[in-house]
Each structure stands twice: as structure tokens, then as C-alpha cells.
Amino acid sequence: MDHYYKERFHVQQDLIKKIAPLTETGDILEMVREQLRSLIPNAMEVCVLLLDPDAAKYTSPLQCALYDRPVSCQSCKRDRPAVQQAIARKKAVVVADSDPIVRPDGSRMTVGPEYAMPVFVENRILAIVSVVIQPLTRYTRRDFYLIRDFANVLGTILLTARRQWEITREKIRISQTLASLTPFVPGSVRRMADKNPELLTREKETKQVSVLFIDLEGYTGLSATRPEAQVNAIIEKVFSSFVDPIHRSHGEINETSGDGFMIIFKDHEPKTNAMNAVKAAFEIASRCRSVSLSLAGELDLSDIGPMTVNMGISSGTALVGMTMFKGMLDTRMTFTASGSVTNIAARLSDHATGGDILISRTTRDLIEGLWPVYDRGKAKMKGIFEPIQVYSLLKPA
Template structure:
């Protein structure tokens, strides 16, 4: 009795080492097969026939010892008598009569008795383990019980490996979907979804930001001078040239409308945030000038008007939910954003207007020209405004 316990202990320990950290189904099949051959010295072949209809998607053909080329056990052993009997009885069986296997080239391989045992997980037959031994040999009682133990262990590992495969497939689908969606969502939302998905469930947080609004001057008048399709192509061409300068300065394009962009520069250092926003504004202005040159002498140039403000704002994901679904964006909201939008509305002739908060942090880097105090609609106090283009 002590010998049997010791042998089973060694068996479990050896198999545990073989299967440690293994999550790929074929590796499990190979490990179980190798252990079965060690448990049954007279084995000619051992395999696990997976009954899962999806098995072909997450396994590959194994090299069967009875054939001279790789064979998929999912098909070649399914109809063997021992397999069918074990499934019908839902318990391990041994067929002691001799048999044979015919290879594709017509060669016949003589075999001895065959043992088959269903691998049951939660009452369902996940697979069938089979062992064929040499002609004239017999299965011992010890071998039979060890094979049954092996089937139980294999079932748990195979189910875990399949679940791991399913999760991996789901992650791949999500990753592919995110890749396809990246052009349509702010970079910050894409990054959160990929790196910190739990962050999408968090509310907005108060953060230091610089906000840049870019609008097209006289946008509605463009439709009077050219077809709608041409206007859309022109605007898309201009805005596309702004993307690299914005990202280069660390900005995140938050919202796009027909004639404008909202860009957020989230930097805890106010001076750094103001500097990034102004750099992006000048780069955008330069890109617009290059695009205007390509329009030709007779075409009216496309002029931009920009406004920049700086301060604390509520920043984070915003979810708009409806009966048919929801949309998520990443935005900054509050007085800081509102003033940046008002400054862009006020700017004319390609001007860049900034608030006093921005002007104070860029002194010495760029010249600025006071436009005096302005009372904007919806604001209680007058705001001092500065231009970065002219006095």
C-alpha cells in the first residue's frame, strides 16, 4: 500500500511539473501524452481526443506514433470502438482484443488492447483519453487507475487552457476594434482604453490645462463660393495638416466641428502648458499659410482665428448615454474652456488671442499686444485680452 501511495505521489508531482504554467492546449496534450507513455511502458500510442467543436481553432495536428505523418486525432480516432464505448458508458473501458491501424499508404500496423476514458468536466465529456499497447501485452490494474487519475487532471487543465484561449481571442477582438476606432476618438480616450480601462469609469478631475480653440473665419461664406464637397475637402486638408504639430506639442484634439477644433494641453506646470499651446498655435498658423499658397493666386486664403486660455478645469471622460447606446469623449469643461472659445470668436484676420493668464507665462518668449479689457457675453467681469500677431 505504501508503495502505491508513493508511486501516485511521484506521478502527481511529475505531472504537476510538466503542466506548471502551461496554458497552450497543444503543450498540455503533449505533456499528458508523455506522462501516459511513462505510466504504461507497453504503450504504442497515447492521445487525447478533444470533443469540443471549436477544438480545431485552438489545437494543431499532433505527430501520432502510429502514423508516419502528423495526424489530427480529432478525426482519426473518433470512431474507434473503445472511444465510442467509453462515451456511451461515460466511464473508462478496456478492450482487450487485438486491433490494427491502416495508414494512408495502405500499411497496416498491428495493435494490442486499447483503453479509453472520458474526460468529464462539470458532467460534460470534454475529451477522451486513449492508450494503445503492443500486441500480446495487457493493462495492469495499477496502469488503469493511474490513467484515470491522468484523465481527471488533464480535464481541469484543458478547460483552463480553453478559457485562456477564449479570453485571449476576446482581447484580440477588443484590441482590433480599438485600433479601428483610434482615428475617431481623442488620443487620451484611446490610451485609457488600452492601458487603463478602469480610468474610463472614473469621473472628471480638476486639473491644470491650457485650452486652444481653432476656428475658420467666414466658414459659412465658403459655401456660397464653392460646392459643399469641395469645402469639406478643403477643410479636411487644412485640419489634417494641423494634427502633427498639435501632437508634437503634446496636445489632444478633443472635439471637431465643421469649422473648428478644441485642443487640450494637460500639463501640471502652467508655464509649460501655456508654452505648448502657443507653440501649437504658431505651428498651425504656419501650416495654414503653406496650404493657402497651394490654393493658387485667384483663390481666397483660408484664415484661422484662435483663442488660448489657461487655468483649472474639470478634465476627464464624458459619457453621453442614450437609449440606443453611448458615446465617450475626453474633455475639459468650465470657465477656462468657455473663455478660450470666446477669444477664438473675437479673433479676426488670422489673429491669435490669449488671456492674461497665458500672457503672464509667455512673457519674454513671444511678444504680445494688449487689446484692453473685453466684456464677453455670459461673463460677469471684464477680461484683459492680448494678441500674439499685432498691436
């Protein structure tokens, strides 16, 4: 049996070359229609009827050439028997004796047999390919194969166009949401939402994380002795130097306050998260020393001494995800890791002095053997009922 494999292969290759440069879905559909019309010798017209209710949002209907003026294929062919039967039966239908085409001026155009082929996308009929040939002619087996091939191509085109429209619509929705919340949303949240929009609506999940808190020592003295604009410039320069080390270590900056911020390490297994937190802490301490020296050369900071950062790291289970705080006047969105691990890291940061890096027992266990760790004994900390064991990554003076 002749299936015309060679010809069909070359026809599809030629079609792919012709539609590749096109970007608009309407132009692509028109090119497919023209190609199919040229391949069927007796074709009077080839129409693509878009049945997807959302089709108008990502393309426009084609115009039927059987009229003396532009008429949408949707209104021309939708009610014809071949199309209706194809939709009802969910398969290709041939009507041998087609009704004449009635033009707006009342004139009639006699047509021959009409063939309607559904275009399936994920088990849904998104379109119908309607082919009308000249009177007293008939379709060949070759015609049927070509029409089916083109219907399959159209399915891929429509699926891609619909998905692109859905992605664009979702990005616009996310963009509008974030735009209205911009004054209240941390930059890290906006970046994460740009990369992964579903984070905004995803439920929180329990994950093993490491949390690093940073606190700038001497901030109060700096604020008391310097103009606000100068303080802001100094803090911005210091904190900006920390961004690259944090990102290199796969950390996410969560919340910032005047003199510190919180960083979450959550994207790897527990040991790697803890290692990344420690690496970031050491590099942050080094950056702070460098920036402090450069600022000392630019400004007189002798009254407050060199700036240092105190840090606390804790590891463990946390509830991770988006948190939205709604008030009467505004809404604030942030990405948080909540639980005792966060509280302990914050308290260790508060407890540290002189640029120390304090870690919890859980973090010490995860990095054991990788860095020297110094026991600082137990300490009672605000908000924590029992004294906790404290360790330092820096050798005591």
C-alpha cells in the same frame, strides 16, 4: 530524494519547442497530451477535461482513445470517481481500482489505476488532467512529477487562451458599438477606443488640461462666394495640414464644425500641456499661411484675401471623458473636456481677429518666460459674467 530535475527540465524545454509554432489552442492541448502520454510508459490514455464553462468558445474538447470511435473526453471521463474526487477535494487523486470503460456498443475495457490532477488558474479549476494506466501497473514518483509539471503548463495555456478570447470578444463588442455609431462619432473617438476600449465606459475624471480652439477667419465669405464642393475641398486641405502638428504636440481633436475645431491637451502635467498647446498653435498658424499661399496660386481668392486662423488657449481644471448624446433617432459620442476652461478658450478664439493667438491668464502663468506674451487688457465675452484678462502670443502690429 530523487526529484528528476534534469529530466523534467529537458522535457519542458522539448515541449515548449513543439508547441511554439502552434497557434490553435486545440492543437496545443493535443500536443501536450501526446507528449505526456509518451512519457508515461504504462499510459493507456491521457485526457484533458475542460471545466471552464466558456472553454468551447476558445477551444474544442479532446477525443478519448479508449473508444472504438471518437468520443469527447468531457463525456468519457467527467463522471468517473477520480475526476469527481479531484474536483471536490481540489487536489490530485489516485483511484487504484478504476471502473472499466464502457463503450457505446456495451463492451467493456479494463483499465488500471486512474490519476486526476486539477489544473488551477487564478485559484479556479479550469481543467482536469486524467491519466489511466494499464491494469496491474502503478504510477511512479517520476510520473507524478511529470503530470504535475504538465498541469502547470496547461494552466498557462488555458489562461492565455481565455484572455485572448476575452480581448477578442471585447474588441468585437467595441467594434460593433462603434460601427453602429460611425456616422455620429468623431474620428478621434474611434482612434482612442481602438487603443483603449475601456474609455467608452470609464467615468469622467477631473484633470488639468489646456484647450485650444481654432476658428477659420473668412469662412462665411468663402461659403457665400464659392460652390459648396469647392469650399469643402478648401477647408479639408487647410484643416488636414493641421493634423500632424496637433498629433506631434500630443493633442486630441475633439469636435469639428464648419470653420473650426477644439483640441484637448491632457496627457502631461499642466505646464507641459500648456507648452504643447502653444507649440501646436504656432505651427498651425504657419501651416495655414503656407496652405493659403498655395491655394492663392491655384484659385482666385482676391475677393476674400488670405485665409487665417484665429485661436484661443485656456488652461485649468476640466471634467474629461466620453460624453454620449442620445436622441430619438440617433446617438452621438464624443470625448470632451467640460468646464470654464473650455468656455474661455472658445470665447478667446471668437474674440481673436487677423490670425491672432489669444491666451488666458492661467495659460500665461504656465508658459511665463518661454515665449513673449502681450497684454491686451480685459474684455467682456459672451457667456462669461466678469470681463477676463486677455493676452496675445503675437506682437501687436
